[in-house]
Amino acid sequence: MPLTAEQLTVRYGSLTAVEDASLEIGDGEVLALLGPSGSGKSTLLRAITGLEPLTQGRVSWNGTDLAGLPVHRREFGLVFQDGQLFPHRDVAGNIAFGLRMHRVPKDEQAARVTELLELVGLKGYERRRVTELSGGEAQRVALARALAPRPRLLLLDEPLSGLDAELREQLAIDLAALLRRAGVSTLLVTHDQEEAFTLADRVAVLEGGRIRQVGPVREVWRRPVDERVARFLGVTRFVDATGENGVLRSPLGEVAAEVDGPVLLGLRPSALRVAETGVRGEVVSQVYRRDHVRLKVRVEDGSTVDAAAPVLAELAEGDSVRLRLDPDGIAVVSRPW
Numbered sequence: 001m002p003l004t005a006e007q008l009t010v011r012y013g014s015l016t017a018v019e020d021a022s023l024e025i026g027d028g029e030v031l032a033l034l035g036p037s038g039s040g041k042s043t044l045l046r047a048i049t050g051l052e053p054l055t056q057g058r059v060s061w062n063g064t065d066l067a068g069l070p071v072h073r074r075e076f077g078l079v080f081q082d083g084q085l086f087p088h089r090d091v092a093g094n095i096a097f098g099l100r101m102h103r104v105p106k107d108e109q110a111a112r113v114t115e116l117l118e119l120v121g122l123k124g125y126e127r128r129r130v131t132e133l134s135g136g137e138a139q140r141v142a143l144a145r146a147l148a149p150r151p152r153l154l155l156l157d158e159p160l161s162g163l164d165a166e167l168r169e170q171l172a173i174d175l176a177a178l179l180r181r182a183g184v185s186t187l188l189v190t191h192d193q194e195e196a197f198t199l200a201d202r203v204a205v206l207e208g209g210r211i212r213q214v215g216p217v218r219e220v221w222r223r224p225v226d227e228r229v230a231r232f233l234g235v236t237r238f239v240d241a242t243g244e245n246g247v248l249r250s251p252l253g254e255v256a257a258e259v260d261g262p263v264l265l266g267l268r269p270s271a272l273r274v275a276e277t278g279v280r281g282e283v284v285s286q287v288y289r290r291d292h293v294r295l296k297v298r299v300e301d302g303s304t305v306d307a308a309a310p311v312l313a314e315l316a317e318g319d320s321v322r323l324r325l326d327p328d329g330i331a332v333v334s335r336p337w
């Protein structure tokens with residue numbers, strides 16, 4: 001594997017910020033570190049970068065230990081939350097920074113800057129002042145600057161979190177395409193599940209400094225290792241269910257899933273949708289979202305579940321509804337016994 005981190009531990013005095021964390025990043029692969037605030041994501045990224053001393057463990061590239069190799073010689077590209085561009089240089093000057101450090105000839109620098117501006121969708125921005133860029137443009141320039149010296153690993157620490165929600169969503173989609181085009185191995189830190197799932201091939205879920213689960217994005221979304229990880233990934237309710245012949249049966253209905261035997265069925269709010277058929281319930285409350293209505297519905301056993309309805313459904317509190325399970329919103333957790 002190009003990048004291997006083995007059993008990394010980072011302590012700040014008596015606080016263990018990262019404990020026994022191991023991960024690998026393949027060639028051209030994007031791995032996201034996902035976890036709540038304070039779970040140790042940035043510390044782990046910084047430890048891999050070489051910015052944070054390891055209390056224990058080893059970081060290697062193609063089998064070669066990187067201990068003792070300073071950050072600027074690791075051939076890593078870094079982008080942080082607020083791109084940290086050099087305010088007194090124009091866009092081209094910022095992007096060419098790493099190239100100058102590597103003593104790349106001037107004409108080659110200019111060609112590479114043009115190529116990168118095209119890659120990040122800012123063609124013709126060479127002479128713009130960085131103080132006159134929007135937040136999204138500035139982050140694209142920071143990305144171009146990090147990519148310019150062709151790093152062997154790109155490290156992105158919450159690169160989109162300074163941007164407003166809509167721009168962030170669009171930029172995450174653009175960034176996902178861009179990383180695939182650039183084919184660069186990437187480690188991304190985010191606390192935003194959607195961003196992780198949009199951008200990454202695999203995710204590592206961190207909690208309390210420990211990696212709780214690593215796997216391909218769909219697998220982690222669909223098969224969280226336990227209830228805690230499932231809750232972090234948006235599950236708000238669990239029900240007992242039994243799988244047989246590709247169907248999972250639960251008191252809240254049936255859904256297609258390739259699992260056998262007794263499991264816990266985790267439901268995200270989008271897992272129960274208002275439909276013509278399904279379990280009966282009564283609307284307790286509703287909140288309008290951008291593209292759906294989030295409901296609380298009291299079902300027949302007296303408990304309350306989260307559910308989703310189309311914005312045009314025009315429901316009111318007290319209305320009777322039926323709820324159908326949607327396979328896209330479920331998670332399946334093995335029973336802990």
Ligand SMILES: Nc1ncnc2c1ncn2[C@@H]1O[C@H](COP(=O)(O)OP(=O)(O)OP(=O)(O)O)[C@@H](O)[C@H]1O
Pocket residue numbers: 012015016017035036037038039040041042043044191
């Ligand atoms: N330089 C430091 N000195 C002491 N403690 C630190 C330092 N940096 C981080 N910590 C602590 O280590 C723990 C992990 O912090 P870290 O920033 O890695 O978490 P995170 O998951 O990136 O959080 P966030 O999403 O809020 O940025 C926290 O308890 C934090 O307070």
